Amino acid sequence: MSFLSLAFTTPFVLVALAALPLIWWLLKLTPPRPRQEVFPPLKILATILKREETPAKSPWWLTLLRILMAALVIVALADPVLDPRSNSVSGDGPLVLVIDNSWASAGDWERRRQTAEALIAEADGADVPVSIVFTAEDRQDATPSVAAAAEKKLVATGPRPLGANRPDAIQALKEALDGTRPGTLAFLTDGMARQGDDPDETISALQALSPRQFRIIEGDGNAAIALTSASNGADALAVTASRLTTADARTITVNAQDAQGRAIASGTITFPAGAATARGEIAAPFELRNDFARVSVAGLATAGSVHLLDDGFRRRRVALLAGDSNDEFQPLLSPLYYIDRALDPYADLIKPKESDLAVSIPELLTQNPSAIVMADIGRLPPDVYDPLQRWIGRGGTLIRFAGPRLAATPTGDPLVPVTLRQGERALGGALSWAEPQPLADFPANGPFAGMPRPTDVSVKRQVLAEPTPDLAERTWASLADGTPLVTARAIGRGRIVLFHVTAEATWSNLPISGDFVEMLRRLVQLSPATAAAGDSADPQAATSVAPWRLLTADGALTADAGSARPLDLGPAKPLAASFDNPPGLYGSEDGFTALNLLPDRAELKPLDLAGVSGISREPLIGAQATPLKPTLLALALALLFLDALIVLFMNGAFARIPRRAAATAGGMAIAAIFALSPAPPARADDSKPGDAQVLERLDNTHLAYVITGEDDVDTLSREGLEGLTEFLTYRTTLEPGEPVGVDISKDELSFYPILFWPVSASAPMPSAATVSRIDAYMRAGGTVLFDTRDQLSSLGNDGGPTPNGQRLQAILASIDIPPLEPVPSDHVLTRAFYLLSSFPGRYSGSPLWVEARQEAKSASGGVTSSADGVSPIMITGNDLLGAWAIDANGQPLMPTVPPDERQRELSYRAGVNIMMYMLTGNYKADQVHVPALLERLGQ
Numbered sequence: 001m002s003f004l005s006l007a008f009t010t011p012f013v014l015v016a017l018a019a020l021p022l023i024w025w026l027l028k029l030t031p032p033r034p035r036q037e038v039f040p041p042l043k044i045l046a047t048i049l050k051r052e053e054t055p056a057k058s059p060w061w062l063t064l065l066r067i068l069m070a071a072l073v074i075v076a077l078a079d080p081v082l083d084p085r086s087n088s089v090s091g092d093g094p095l096v097l098v099i100d101n102s103w104a105s106a107g108d109w110e111r112r113r114q115t116a117e118a119l120i121a122e123a124d125g126a127d128v129p130v131s132i133v134f135t136a137e138d139r140q141d142a143t144p145s146v147a148a149a150a151e152k153k154l155v156a157t158g159p160r161p162l163g164a165n166r167p168d169a170i171q172a173l174k175e176a177l178d179g180t181r182p183g184t185l186a187f188l189t190d191g192m193a194r195q196g197d198d199p200d201e202t203i204s205a206l207q208a209l210s211p212r213q214f215r216i217i218e219g220d221g222n223a224a225i226a227l228t229s230a231s232n233g234a235d236a237l238a239v240t241a242s243r244l245t246t247a248d249a250r251t252i253t254v255n256a257q258d259a260q261g262r263a264i265a266s267g268t269i270t271f272p273a274g275a276a277t278a279r280g281e282i283a284a285p286f287e288l289r290n291d292f293a294r295v296s297v298a299g300l301a302t303a304g305s306v307h308l309l310d311d312g313f314r315r316r317r318v319a320l321l322a323g324d325s326n327d328e329f330q331p332l333l334s335p336l337y338y339i340d341r342a343l344d345p346y347a348d349l350i351k352p353k354e355s356d357l358a359v360s361i362p363e364l365l366t367q368n369p370s371a372i373v374m375a376d377i378g379r380l381p382p383d384v385y386d387p388l389q390r391w392i393g394r395g396g397t398l399i400r401f402a403g404p405r406l407a408a409t410p411t412g413d414p415l416v417p418v419t420l421r422q423g424e425r426a427l428g429g430a431l432s433w434a435e436p437q438p439l440a441d442f443p444a445n446g447p448f449a450g451m452p453r454p455t456d457v458s459v460k461r462q463v464l465a466e467p468t469p470d471l472a473e474r475t476w477a478s479l480a481d482g483t484p485l486v487t488a489r490a491i492g493r494g495r496i497v498l499f500h501v502t503a504e505a506t507w508s509n510l511p512i513s514g515d516f517v518e519m520l521r522r523l524v525q526l527s528p529a530t531a532a533a534g535d536s537a538d539p540q541a542a543t544s545v546a547p548w549r550l551l552t553a554d555g556a557l558t559a560d561a562g563s564a565r566p567l568d569l570g571p572a573k574p575l576a577a578s579f580d581n582p583p584g585l586y587g588s589e590d591g592f593t594a595l596n597l598l599p600d601r602a603e604l605k606p607l608d609l610a611g612v613s614g615i616s617r618e619p620l621i622g623a624q625a626t627p628l629k630p631t632l633l634a635l636a637l638a639l640l641f642l643d644a645l646i647v648l649f650m651n652g653a654f655a656r657i658p659r660r661a662a663a664t665a666g667g668m669a670i671a672a673i674f675a676l677s678p679a680p681p682a683r684a685d686d687s688k689p690g691d692a693q694v695l696e697r698l699d700n701t702h703l704a705y706v707i708t709g710e711d712d713v714d715t716l717s718r719e720g721l722e723g724l725t726e727f728l729t730y731r732t733t734l735e736p737g738e739p740v741g742v743d744i745s746k747d748e749l750s751f752y753p754i755l756f757w758p759v760s761a762s763a764p765m766p767s768a769a770t771v772s773r774i775d776a777y778m779r780a781g782g783t784v785l786f787d788t789r790d791q792l793s794s795l796g797n798d799g800g801p802t803p804n805g806q807r808l809q810a811i812l813a814s815i816d817i818p819p820l821e822p823v824p825s826d827h828v829l830t831r832a833f834y835l836l837s838s839f840p841g842r843y844s845g846s847p848l849w850v851e852a853r854q855e856a857k858s859a860s861g862g863v864t865s866s867a868d869g870v871s872p873i874m875i876t877g878n879d880l881l882g883a884w885a886i887d888a889n890g891q892p893l894m895p896t897v898p899p900d901e902r903q904r905e906l907s908y909r910a911g912v913n914i915m916m917y918m919l920t921g922n923y924k925a926d927q928v929h930v931p932a933l934l935e936r937l938g939q
Contacts (some may be wrong), residue, residue, distance in 0.1 A: 012334050013074060013077045013078040013079075014075070014078050015072055016074045016077075017071065017626055020067055020070065020071060023066070023067060023070050025328065026035060026378070027207060029769040031706045032597055032667070034548060040582055042331065042496060043337070044142070045257075049290075050614050051444055054061070060421070061103070062293050062595065062643070062646060065639060065643060066638065066640070066643060068368065069636050069639040069640060069643065071318060072632045072633075072635055072636040073074055073632075073633070073636050075324075075632055076628070076629045076632035076633045076707070077629075079629050080627075081630065082627040082630070083643055084212065088122055089119060089122040089123050089128065089183065089184045089213075090126075090128075090183035090184045090212050090213045091126040091127075091128055091182030091183060092181075092183045093128070093181050093182045093184075093428065094125040094130065094144040094180065094182055094183060094214050095119060095120070095122075095128055095129070095130045095182070095212070095796065096129050096130075096131045096132075096173060096177075096182040096183050096184070096185045096186070096211065097116055097119065097120075097129070097130065097131070097133070097136065097150070097186050097188070098130040098133055098166075098169060098170070098173070098185070098186070098187045098188070098190050098206065098208070099112065099116060099133070099134050099135070099154075099157075099188045099759050100134075100136070100164045100166075100192075101135065101136045101137070101157060101158065101159045101383040102135065102136045102160065102162060102163050102164040102189040102190050103132045103136075103159065103160070103161050103162065103163070103302050103304045103553050103597060104190040104191070104192050104304065105190045105219065105226040105553075106159040106300065106301065106302045106554050106555075107220055107223070107301070107302060108219040108552040108579060109159045109302070109553075109621060111219065111620040111621055112188055112219060112520075112620060113154060113155075114620075114621045115188060115217055115620045116132075116154050116186075116188065116622040117151065117154065118621055119186055120147045120150050120151050120154070120433065121147070123150075123184075124147035124148075125145075127144060127897070128183055129142040129144035129243060130144060130145065130146070130147050130150035131143065131145075131149045131150075131173065131176060131177065132148075132153055132154065132889070133169040133172055133173055134157050134162035134169070134896065135169045135649070135930070136159070136162045136163070137162035137169075138165075138167065138170035138579035138873065141153075141172075141176075142169075142171055142173045142176035142177070143176045144173040144176065144177070144180075144786045146157075150591045151552065153382070153516065154451075155227075158553065159553035159554075159579065159583075160550055160553055161303035161550075161553045161582055161583050161597060162577055162578070162579065162582060162583075162597070163192075163194070163195060163302075163577075163597070163598075164190065164192065164194070165201075165579075166194065166202045166205075166611070167202075167205070167779040168199075170202070170206065171683055172203045172356075172383065173209065174209070177209065178726050179207070181210050181211065182209055182210075182211040182212070182215065182240075183211070183212050184212070184213040184215065185206060185209060185211035185214050185215070185219055186215045187206060187214075187215070187216045187217065188217045188219070188620070189200075189216060189218060189219075189607060190219065190605060191215070191218055191219070191224075191244060191606055191607050192224065192244060192605070192606065192607060192618070193606060193607045193608065195576070195598070195793045197568065199608075200605075200607060200608065201447075203615075207614075209938065213616070214614060214615045214616065215260070215615070215616045215618060216504060216609065216615055216616070216617045216618075216619075217618055217619070217620060218618075218619060218620070219619070223245060223302060224243065224299055224304060224604060225241055225242070225243045225244075225246050225297055225304070225305055226241065226242050226243075226254060226304035226305065226597070226602070226604055227239060227240070227241050227254070227295055227296070227297065227300075227304070227305060227306065227307035228241065228242050228307075228598050228600065228601050229597075229600045230295050230307045230309065230313070232289060232313055232346075234297070235283065235403070236267075236283040236284070236293065237256060237267075237281065237282040237289055238280075238281050239254050239267070239269060239280055239281070239282065239295055240277060240601055240846065241269050241270060241271075241277065241278055241279075241280070241297070242276055242277045242602065242603050243276060243277075243278075244276075244294075244605075244606050245603050245605060245606075246271070246273070246274050246275060246276050247273065247274070248273055249271060250269070250270070250271045251269070251274055251599070252265055252268065252269050252297055252298070252299075252454045253266055253267075253268055253269055253273075253295065253296070253297070253298040253299075253426065254266065254268070254269055254280060254282065254295055254297055254298065255297075255298050256282050256284070256289070256292045256294075256295050256726045257292070257293060257294050257295075257296065258291045258293050259291075259293040260937055261339050264284075264288060264291060264292070265282050265283075265284040265289075265292070265733070266280050266282060266298070267280050267282035268280050269281065273809070275910075276603055276604065276605075277601075277603055280470040282285040282295070285730070285731065286315055286345070286346075287315075288592065289315075290315040291308050291648060292411070293305055293308075293309055293696050294307065294308050294309055295307045295309065297557060300555075301555050301556075302549075302553065302554060302555055302597065303553050303555055303583055304597050304735065305552070305553050305555055305595075306551065306555040307596055308551065308583070308584070308585060308594035308595075309594060309760070310585065310587075310592055310593045310594035310598055311591050311592060311908065312525050312526075312591065312593065312594075313525075313594075315346065315347060315786075316346070316347040316348070316369075316370040316371060316469070316524045316525070316916065317348045317350060317367065317368065317369045317370055317371040317372060318343055318347040318348070318349055318350070318369060318371045318372070318524055319350050319351070319352075319364040319371070319372045319373070319863045320334045320336050320339060320340065320349055320350070320351050320373050320375075321357070321360070321372065321374045321375070321377060322335040322374075322376065322649040322773040323377040323501075323610070324378070324490070325788045333557070334502050334504065335376055335403070335502070335504055336373075336374035336375055336403070337391040337504060338503060338504060338505070338511040338512065338516065339373055339375065339511075339520065341501050342374075342511075342516055342517040342520045342521075343520055343524065346521050346524065347370075347371075347524055347668075349761070350364065350367060350369065352364060357377070357380060357381055357384065357385060358381040358384060358723060361381075361384045361387070361388065362384065362387060362410070365387055365391055366720075367375065367423070368765070370395075370397065370524065371396065371397040371399060371523070371524050372388075372391075372396065372398050372399070373400075373401075373503075374398070374399070374400045374401065374402025375401045375403070375502070375504075375763075376401055376404065376405050376406055376503065377400070377405060377406070378405035378406045378408060378409035379405075379409055379413075380415070385414060385415065387396075388415060389414065389491065391594075392492065392494035392495070392496065392554060393489045393491050393492030393493065394493060394494065395493040395495065395591070395666055396530040396763055397494055397495055397496075397523060397524070397526055398415060398495075398496045399496065399497045399498075399499070399520075399523055400415070400416065400459065400496070400497070400498045400499070400501040400505075401499045401501070401502055402462065402463040402498065402499060402500050402502060402819075403502045403503075403507075404499055406420075406463060407420075407422065407423055407463045408422065408423075409422075410422070415496060416498055417487045417488050417489035417495075417496045417497065417498050418465040418466070418468065418471060418474055418484070418487045418489070418498070419465065419466040419468065420463050420464065420465060421463070421464045421465070421466055422468065423463075425502070429656070430819075431796035436458040436459060436460045437458060437461075437479040437481055437483070438455070438458050438459075438479070438480050439453055439454050439455075439457050439477065439478070439479060439480065439485065440453065440455060440477075440478050440479060440857050441476075441479050442455045442477055443475065443477075445473070446475075446476035446477070446486075446488070446585075447476065447522045447523060447526055448477055448519060448529075451515065451519075452515055454510075454515040455619065456509075456513065456788060457509060457510050457513050457515065458487065458508065458509060459479055459501055459506040459507065459508040459510070460508060461501070461502075461506075461508070462479075462483070462485070462500040462501050462507060462508070464483065464500070465484050465487060465500070471484065471487075474486050474487045474488055474489055476497070477519075480892040483500075484500060485496070485499070485500050485501065486499055486500070487500070493569075493822070494565050496524065497523055504681065506860060513776055517839040523884070526797070529926075534885065535762045542750065543592065544566040544567060544568050544569060545566060545567050545569060545586045545587040545588075545592070545748040546561075546566045546567075546586065546587075546588075547561040547564040547566070547567070547581075547582075547584060547585075547586050547594055548561075548564075548584070548585045548586060548587050548588055548589070549584050549585040549592075550562070550564060550582050550583070550584030550585075551582065551583040551584045551787055556579070557584065557585070562582075563581070564582050564584070565580045565581060566586070567581050567586035567593065567595060568631055568713060568791065574595065575599040575600065576595075576596070576597065576598055576599040576602070577596065577597050577598075577937075580761065581595055582595075583595055583596055583597040583840065592690075596746060597883050598893065607670070607869065613766075614855045624709045625692065629663065634842050644751075650873075655876045661887075665928035673757070676889060682869075686746075690801070690890070696760070699737075700735075700736065701736045702737045702738065702739065702740045702751070702752060702921075703724060703725055703736055703739045703740070703752075703754070703756070703915075704721075704737060704739070704740045704741070704742045704751075704752035704754070704755050704756070704757070705717035705718065705721055705740075705741055705756045705757070705758070705881070706738065706744055706755055706756070706757040706758070707741045707742060707743050707744075707855065708760050708762050708764075709749065710760055710762065711762050713758055713760050713763065714741060715760075715883050716882060716885050716893070716894075717741070717756065717758055718739055718741060718879060719884075719886060719887070719893060720756075720880070720881030720882060720883075720884040720885040721739035721756065721881065721884070722738075722739055722885075722886060723884035723885055723892075723908075723916075724884045724887035724908065724911045724912075725737075725738070725739060726886070726890065727884070727908045727911065728911075728915060731912060732833065732912060732916070734919070740752070742772060744766065744770055744773060745766070745767065745769070745770045748772075748776040748783070749773065749776070749782060750780065752918065753783065753918045754782070754783045754784070754785060754915070754918045755777075755782065755783070755784045755785070755786065756785050756787065756880075756881060756916070757785065757786050757882055758787050758789060758809070759786055759787065759788045759789070759802035759804045759805075759807050759808045759811070760804060761804050761806065761807045763807075765807070765810065765811075766811065768814065769899055770915045771811060771814045771815060772814070773814045774811075774815065775814070777795065778815070778817075778872040778873065779872075781870070782870075782872065783870060783871060783872050783873065783874065783918060784872070784873055784874070785873075785874040785875075785876070785880075785914070786808055786811075786873070786875045786876075787875075787876050787877065787878070787879060787880055787881060788802065788805050788808055788875070789804060789842075789843070789877060789878075789879040790802040790804050790805065790877045790878075791843040791845045791846050791877045791878065791879075804877075805877075805882040808875070811825065817872075817873050818851045818852065818871075818873070819851070819852040820850065820851060820873070820875065821849065821850065821851075821852040822847035822848065822849055822850075823839065823847065823848045823849075823850055825837065827911055828850070828917055828921075829850065829851070829914065829917050830918040831911075831913075831914040832913040832914075832920065833913050833916040834909040834912060834913055834914075836906070836909060836910060836913055838905050838906070838910075839876065839878065839880075839907075839910040839913075839914075840878050840883070840896075840903050840907050841876065841878030841879045841881075841882060841883040841884075841907045841910075842878065842879040842880075842882040842883045842894055842896050842897055842907075842909065843877065843878045843879055843896075843897050844896075844903055845878070846876050846878045847876070848876045848878075848910075849854060849873075849875040849876065850871040850872060850873070850874055851871035851872065853875065853933065870917065870918060870921050874914070878907070879894075880910065880911060882894040882905060882906035882909075883896060883903075883904055884907065892904060
């Protein structure tokens with residue numbers, strides 16, 4: 001209901017205004033006001049003898065005040081809304097409502113519904129029929145009907161996780177109106193143009209209906225943001241987003257969530273001013289990215305702000321097989337050398353333990369690999385053909401590389417995608433007229449589509465395919481002369497792929513190019529995350545998958561499949577969602593594929609309204625409307641307090657307050673003000689100096705190093721622990737605080753589980769009292785890691801100890817240390833977090849010495865591993881802190897000896913194992929973990 005620019009959400013409450021006259025009559029009378037009289041007895045007696053009393057009437061202005069207060073409450077309960085819009089529905093024809101209920105309308109759908117309800121109510125008052133269509137519905141009924149029927153349609157419809165299909169809705173309107181000219185045509189748009197390169201003809205098509213009044217009502221669709229692609233790179237997840245409003249620069253946060261909806265990583269995307277698309281990254285370890293199930297925009301809840309990830313996104317398990325064993329002395333000639341390095345960042349690689357293919361291939365198949373790579377393997381044992389073909393039919397990808405063995409294999413091999421000619425084709429040799437051939441452009445029907453043509457790759461030798469009618473369809477890459485280079489053939493859900501060159505650089509330089517890495521990565525991603533669908537899976541039934549979880553308009557997954565149809569996985573697989581295939585996950589819990597709302601790298605474009613004349617543009621209801629209910633209730637409450645004060649004054653309450661009582665009340669009020677005023681906060685650090693530091697140390701785990709007194713050594717120690725702290729935070733759930741330098745002569749040591757002590761012969765020798773404090777710290781359960789940084793190989797070598805080693809002996813001379821031994825191969829330290837066989841730092845020649853595991857302990861009650869099996873002392877000479885040290889940019893400060901980034905990685909892992917060992921003790925030595933550890937160790 002509306003009156004001019006005032007609308008009421010619940011107008012029936014206004015009926016209570018009819019009761020105001022009755023309220024006036026009830027409020028006319030008030031109890032008699034008490035009167036004060038002088039003592040004269042006769043006058044009092046005369047008053048007592050009076051039989052009739054006439055009550056005093058309430059003053060008219062007080063009654064009017066109370067009537068006004070009641071009227072304010074009644075009007076406020078009717079929920080009035082002040083809307084400055086002055087447009088009204090025309091009565092010269094039916095009201096036509098065209099409502100965008102696409103994914104972009106999910107955020108403001110309630111206001112869209114209220115706006116449509118207001119228009120329908122006006123049409124009902126004008127007694128005109130209503131025709132209503134929704135642009136994101138596959139079935140349209142635009143027949144004009146009474147307002148009540150239109151309101152039922154409105155209530156029964158909600159936003160859909162699809163884009164607007166306006167041409168079908170407008171066509172339904174034309175057929176339903178059949179030439180009838182609309183009185184008012186209201187287009188509640190989401191502000192988004194249709195996807196595709198063709199211009200959006202929505203406005204011109206609506207104008208062709210010749211409405212007497214054309215109103216475009218715009219909502220919050222201009223704030224829409226959609227995630228249009230996500231690709232899993234080597235170091236991070238790259239996400240592309242598109243937006244409608246491009247005037248200002250904007251930064252959004254994108255969250256990566258697991259299958260339970262928990263945000264486990266995040267990143268940002270920054271749109272420059274004027275840019276409609278932008279790209280950002282979510283940096284996370286590959287192991288963590290393998291758990292990503294979806295990416296969403298923080299603060300938005302629409303189907304467009306969510307990008308679903310499926311099995312094709314996850315890390316694959318790939319088995320590697322070669323005809324020749326690896327040559328340790330010539331690794332560059334190894335058949336799997338380049339394949340191993342190309343796939344290592346993207347997949348979990350497994351290799352056979354046995355060289356016998358009859359044993360190794362069935363063993364690899366039991367581990368459910370997604371892909372198997374065979375480098376120059378010709379004939380296979382007869383018993384493995386059937387298991388391999390079943391595995392491929394269930395979704396596995398077999399990638400084969402040619403070589404002398406495959407070239408010599410007789411034709412008829414069922415595990416090659418095309419018929420091969422026996423022998424090799426040599427290019428550029430003494431007996432060949434042809435030159436080495438470059439690659440041609442990649443065809444659009446293969447997985448390499450979109451990759452630029454490699455210009456620096458040439459092929460000198462290859463195996464040839466026999467010409468067949470379907471050879472072109474099976475070719476995914478070819479040479480410039482048209483000769484197939486990569487061919488493929490589908491078998492059930494899987495495929496066989498053949499590179500017609502070797503996997504090493506003898507026939508071609510393709511394996512040493514960067515394009516080789518991308519080609520292998522794309523091939524591995526073709527297969528599902530696991531090929532184990534069961535032996536009973538029907539390969540022919542894998543051409544389509546049923547809907548499993550569908551996306552709602554607000555970005556949530558639901559098991560309600562509705563009228564969704566199975567998703568075609570063949571060449572006709574849709575690139576974007578549709579009415580038949582809404583966005584969601586198709587398949588089952590064992591394996592599924594994701595269909596997202598928009599095609600890859602789509603761009604949102606605003607609906608072009610520039611230059612359009614004869615159209616009224618206005619916002620949704622509530623955009624410029626002002627709710628009056630809070631204001632009216634506040635005003636009624638203020639009148640209530642005013643009425644109470646007036647009544648108290650008229651009854652003489654203030655006049656009867658004695659002066660002394662007033663003074664007492666005033667004093668109590670002042671005291672109450674002081675009592676309720678905030679007192680200065682009591683701080684724990686006001687008790688005594690140093691308590692704040694104690695609380696800070698207790699609040700989080702801090703890595704600590706011993707301050708030696710040498711600035712260069714102490715600075716390197718701090719930078720080393722900063723590097724280890726960053727690595728721990730990045731790789732584990734432990735998030736230590738800032739590293740702390742400890743003066744062991746006076747600082748409290750019990751706050752730190754371990755002290756890193758870089759031994760220096762030129763540093764001042766600690767006093768006996770200081771050494772005694774270290775002894776007490778170790779007895780209490782702490783651990784000290786002494787690092788002589790001189791690559792010592794034993795505690796007492798034949799050449800005598802180094803200067804740093806002599807200083808260490810002097811320090812330990814006064815400490816009752818237990819017997820020591822190098823870390824055994826089965827020690828908890830070797831598997832506390834990573835599986836390690838050594839503990840290198842900048843150097844790798846020194847073992848890590850720990851307390852010997854033996855029954856004979858010091859009978860005098862010396863230092864022992866009382867802290868849950870943790871050794872109280874560790875000694876090394878590998879300079880761990882130097883290997884961990886990083887600068888402000890996170891770059892290593894000290895080179896390893898010899899220069900080897902793998903050694904630095906192992907040193908960080910050694911630091912992680914040491915910290916996990918310190919914090920968990922002999923937890924990993926528990927027998928309950930033995931089966932899992934043996935499985936990981938491959939035993």
